[in-house]
Amino acid sequence: MNNQTKRQLPPHWSGGWPHCAFTPQEPIVFGQGETILLAEKEPNLLKLGKSLLENLKYRVLIAGSGTDILEQCQKEQISMMIFDVEIDPPFAEVENILSAARKLQPTMKVLLSTAHDISLGLGCCPPVQDLPVLAKPFTVRSFSQAINQCLTTTNQ
Numbered sequence: 001m002n003n004q005t006k007r008q009l010p011p012h013w014s015g016g017w018p019h020c021a022f023t024p025q026e027p028i029v030f031g032q033g034e035t036i037l038l039a040e041k042e043p044n045l046l047k048l049g050k051s052l053l054e055n056l057k058y059r060v061l062i063a064g065s066g067t068d069i070l071e072q073c074q075k076e077q078i079s080m081m082i083f084d085v086e087i088d089p090p091f092a093e094v095e096n097i098l099s100a101a102r103k104l105q106p107t108m109k110v111l112l113s114t115a116h117d118i119s120l121g122l123g124c125c126p127p128v129q130d131l132p133v134l135a136k137p138f139t140v141r142s143f144s145q146a147i148n149q150c151l152t153t154t155n156q
Contacts, residue, residue, distance in 0.1 A: 028141050029148040031058040034079040036147070037072050039063040040113075041087045049082070056144055063087075066097035073104040080109040080151055082134075111150045 036058045040046040046062055053060045061076055063069040066087060072078065081101065085094060102108065115136040132153075134146045 026141060026145060028056070029144040030056050031147070031151075033057065033059055034151060035059045035061065035076060037061045037063060037069065037076075037078045037081040037108075039069050039081055039087055040084045041065070042084075045084075052140065052143065056140075056147070058147075066093065069097055069101050070104065073101045073108075078105050078108045080111060080147065081105075082111045082113055082147070085112050085114045109150045109153070111146060 031053075036053055038046060038049045038053060038060055040049055040062075041064060043064065046064060050060045050062055061072050061078065063072055064087075069081070069083075069087075083098065087094065087097070098110070102110070110131050112131050112133045113136055114133060132146065132150055134143065138146075
């Protein structure tokens with residue numbers, strides 16, 4: 001194939017825009033089979049998230065409610081939970097679920113997710129005790145980076 005017929009990536013892709021899913025500066029990070037509990041209230045997002053996490057090489061458990069979260073925490077060893085802050089309103093109940101889950105799994109890392117504008121603060125949800133927050137929508141790259149950072153952080 002000569003240079004004239006060779007397909008080229010758009011110039012902005014090779015420059016590595018921060019919001020592109022694939023940039024040379026920050027590659028997608030794959031897991032090593034860690035168990036992640038995906039807690040999400042929306043069934044379509046739960047299905048999509050599970051598929052994405054499996055493609056990133058994680059073992060995935062799912063929970064669509066606070067009750068499901070606690071059941072999974074009682075029967076499985078979980079490395080990390082990705083927790084939708086609006087899974088079971090009112091927010092006082094969300095705090096109770098998160099607290100109970102962390103008692104059952106004291107070493108479990110927690111990554112919060114929300115569709116709310118986090119630049120305005122998380123007044124829409126319970127106190128988060130300095131937990132990392134991932135804003136929706138996100139790219140595959142930013143999702144994989146957030147998971148990796150959360151899993152490798154020691155003080156959580």
